[in-house]
Amino acid sequence: MSTQTQAPAGSDRPGAVTATPAIEISGLTKTYGSSDTPSVNNISLSVPAGTVFGFLGPNGAGKTTTIKILAGLLAATSGKTLLNGYDVTRRRSATMQQFGAVLEGSRNVYWTLSAWQNLLYFGRLKGMRGADARDRAEELLKGLDLWERRDEKVGGYSRGMQQKVAVAAALIADPPIVLLDEPTIGLDVEATRTVMEWIRTMARDRGKTVLLTTHQMNVVEELCDRVAVIRKGEVVADLPTDQLLAQFRERDKYEVRVEGNLPELSLPSGFTARSVEGTTIISGRVSDPQQVYTLVDRLRDQHAVVQSLSQVQPDLEDVFMGLIKAPAHD
Ligand SMILES: Nc1ncnc2c1ncn2[C@@H]1O[C@H](COP(=O)(O)OP(=O)(O)OP(=O)(O)O)[C@@H](O)[C@H]1O
16 A cells, blocks of 8 residues: 655655655665675665565564664665655654654663653653643553553563563654564564554554564564565565465475384485474475375385374575575565
């Protein structure tokens, strides 16, 4: 979904109505210190307004670095980043109004303050009037099920509750763009659901643009309209989520569990075996389910006792590995 936005002052045609991408990155490169390898290497991405965009990649790929540059916390070595058309480097205060962010692994909120104090503080920082900040803080804390404990210090909260306060702080001024680095990391199933539901509502019902990173397949499947995969600082795929997933559904992965340590079994091609605590796990990707029956027949011929047979959903690591072997571009 793309929305029409007013081009910011300073754009090529001031005041013109144009479909400005919510996030636009062009030729972005970041090399840390004296390193001779860039952590982000000449990446270009365009995120239309109103989409949930998954920014994915293995550990160390350059995701957090890119988000920090978008949030103005880190200077790029070269390239350009625009938020709703405003240049992050040159239009600092205008870009600050465009986004809220939750950054991975950092303390996004103050642990010595209560959840309530944190939200009012971040509201003030974003220029909100006291009454507006209080109303919004109440709405957020109730929505995230933190209202009853709003006056306790955040340092005493569980990891999941702290993450929810960080999400609430990012949303306090109702920004049009939300940058979320691993928003559901460390959350239990229920808190993950709540945060995911919020992300969905923000984008679908309120037209927000969400850029998120995650290592969780279900988050990608359920939330993201489009994904870009970055590896070693370079974008190796940028396509709609269903197209990405379709590539990995064409060949289903199966897993057969057999009693005992039997790694020497003779298997049809495409399957491999490993022993785990007295069980042999045989797995492989097949394009025709008949290959699985052939495997089971072969195991029976060898008097192996089959305990279970299951189809395994690809996880993101499988997806990354597949893309590394066969880069895909839209
Ligand atoms: N402050 C820093 N100084 C030097 N190198 C850094 C710094 N921060 C990150 N890097 C390096 O830049 C590369 C990209 O790191 P980054 O944190 O952006 O990756 P990521 O994709 O977010 O990984 P993860 O999924 O593990 O969070 C890594 O090789 C990392 O070691």
